[in-house]
Each structure stands twice: as structure tokens, then as C-alpha cells.
Amino acid sequence: MSQVAGKTVIITGASRGIGESAARVFAEAGANVVLTARSSNAIDAIATEIGGSAMAMACDVADYDAVTAVVAATVERFGGVDILINNAGVVEPISHLDQSVPADWGQVIDINLKGVYHGMRAVMPVMEATGGGSILTISSGAAHGPVEAWSHYCASKAAVNMLTRCIDKEARDKGIRAIGLSPGTVATQMQREIKASGINPVSKLDWSDHIPPEWPAKCLLWMCGSDADTWLGDEISLRDEGVRKQVGLV
Numbered sequence: 001m002s003q004v005a006g007k008t009v010i011i012t013g014a015s016r017g018i019g020e021s022a023a024r025v026f027a028e029a030g031a032n033v034v035l036t037a038r039s040s041n042a043i044d045a046i047a048t049e050i051g052g053s054a055m056a057m058a059c060d061v062a063d064y065d066a067v068t069a070v071v072a073a074t075v076e077r078f079g080g081v082d083i084l085i086n087n088a089g090v091v092e093p094i095s096h097l098d099q100s101v102p103a104d105w106g107q108v109i110d111i112n113l114k115g116v117y118h119g120m121r122a123v124m125p126v127m128e129a130t131g132g133g134s135i136l137t138i139s140s141g142a143a144h145g146p147v148e149a150w151s152h153y154c155a156s157k158a159a160v161n162m163l164t165r166c167i168d169k170e171a172r173d174k175g176i177r178a179i180g181l182s183p184g185t186v187a188t189q190m191q192r193e194i195k196a197s198g199i200n201p202v203s204k205l206d207w208s209d210h211i212p213p214e215w216p217a218k219c220l221l222w223m224c225g226s227d228a229d230t231w232l233g234d235e236i237s238l239r240d241e242g243v244r245k246q247v248g249l250v
């Protein structure tokens with residue numbers, strides 16, 4: 001029996017890419033899956049395809065009220081939230097900081113940073129009231145190293161890494177398992193946008209350099225188990241061969 005069978009997971013950014021794959025992997029493992037994203041048609045279609053207890057609810061993570069509404073609907077339908085996967089994220093508009101449009105730069109912070117804060121803020125009281133849960137957040141190599149024309153993205157991912165560390169300090173003893181996942185480069189729409197920008201070395205990578213979205217999805221499932229407790233309050237890198245072996249990818 002899988003460690004997430006019968007558990008309830010909310011996945012942000014589940015309309016495509018890593019989030020969609022995670023929804024399929026967690027549903028396959030027997031979890032109740034709540035798919036959220038702005039594209040309601042896409043998440044409705046994926047939830048229908050998954051069937052069973054999958055539920056779709058449109059939500060812009062930049063809107064705290066919309067995030068709390070998803071958490072409330074999840075509690076109403078499934079009785080609680082065991083796992084939150086903070087996956088929603090954007091990299092556009094890619095531009096040098098001295099040419100960036102302040103409102104657009106800020107919108108990336110609203111999604112990538114405040115969106116993660118909103119998810120954590122909304123689920124933590126619910127999880128703590130029921131003995132805890134896992135809050136898994138997609139990080140990036142960009143959290144740790146500067147990348148040309150990605151100042152918004154690097155700043156947001158660095159800050160989100162600190163959010164994981166902070167909630168671990170505050171709430172590990174309340175049963176909150178907070179872990180980040182830096183997946184490496186993944187073959188998704190985001191990498192198509194990066195390639196189209198042509199700006200930095202990441203945009204020059206060959207498509208075959210990217211891992212499939214199923215890899216981070218399977219890693220997220222593995223992160224729900226105690227084997228990943230070594231990384232509580234920290235970040236797992238899926239570039240690490242040892243991690244790939246433990247997850248069963250190689």
C-alpha cells in the first residue's frame with residue numbers, strides 16, 4: 001500500500017508540466033488529488049481523465065482569498081489536507097533588470113513567492129490541527145545562483161527556499177514536513193519559453209538535456225515518505241544521482 005493512499009494532496013499549477021504529472025502520479029498511488037491552476041478547462045479535463053476522487057478548482061495563487069477557498073473546499077470534500085505541493089510558477093517576462101517593467105517583475109513575485117506563502121499560510125493551521133502534513137515546494141538552481149535576465153525568478157526562488165526553512169523552524173514540532181525540490185531542467189512549457197528567449201546558457205540547452213516531468217513527480221511522491229526526512233527544512237536536488245537511485249529513477 002502506498003504511503004499516500006487515502007491522503008489528500010493539493011497541487012498548484014496542475015494544468016500542465018510537473019504539476020499535471022504529479023497529479024497523475026499521486027492519483028495512481030491512491031491519493032485524493034485537488035488540481036488547481038488558472039486554466040480551468042485544462043484542470044477540469046485532467047481531473048475527468050484521472051477520475052476517482054480527483055477534483056479541479058480554478059485558482060490564481062497570487063490571490064490569497066482564492067487559495068483559502070481551495071483549502072476550504074478540499075477540507076469540505078475530503079476532511080483535511082495532508083500534502084501541499086507548491087508548484088505553480090512562471091519565468092516570463094525574461095528580461096534584463098534595467099529594462100524590466102516594474103509591474104510585470106512584481107507579478108512574478110506575486111505568483112512565485114507570495115503564491116507559495118499563500119499556500120503555506122492557508123494550509124498550515126489545517127494541517128497543524130490534524131497532527132501535521134507535508135509542504136513540498138518546487139525550487140530551482142536559480143534559488144542559489146544568478147542567471148542572466150532572470151532576476152525576478154532567481155529572487156523569488158531564493159526567497160521561497162527561505163520560506164521552507166522558516167516554516168520548518170516554526171512548525172516541525174507541530175508535524176509539518178517542509179522540503180524543497182530543485183528538479184534540474186525539465187521538459188515543460190517553461191523550458192519552451194526559456195528556449196524562445198535565447199538569452200542565457202539555459203536557453204541554449206538541447207531538449208534532450210531536460211528530464212521528463214514524471215521524474216520530479218515521482219520524487220515528490222517519494223518525498224512524502226520518511227526516507228526524505230533527512231531533508232526536512234532543506235532542499236533535495238534531483239540532479240543528485242543518489243536521490244535518483246532512492247526514488248527509483250535510475
Ligand SMILES: NC(=O)c1ccc[n+]([C@@H]2O[C@H](COP(=O)([O-])OP(=O)(O)OC[C@H]3O[C@@H](n4cnc5c(N)ncnc54)[C@H](OP(=O)(O)O)[C@@H]3O)[C@@H](O)[C@H]2O)c1
Nearest residue numbers: 013015017018037038039060061088089185186188189190
Ligand atoms: N521546467 C523546468 O526546467 C523547471 C526547473 C526548475 C524549477 N521549475 C519549477 O517547476 C514549477 C512548475 O513548472 P513547469 O516546468 O511545470 O512549467 P509549466 O509547464 O509552465 O507549468 C506551470 C504551471 O503553473 C501554473 N501557474 C502559473 N501561474 C499561476 C498562477 N498565478 N496561479 C496558479 N497557477 C499558475 C500554470 O497554470 P496556468 O497557466 O493554467 O495558471 C501551470 O500549470 C515552477 O515552479 C517552476 O519554476 C521548473
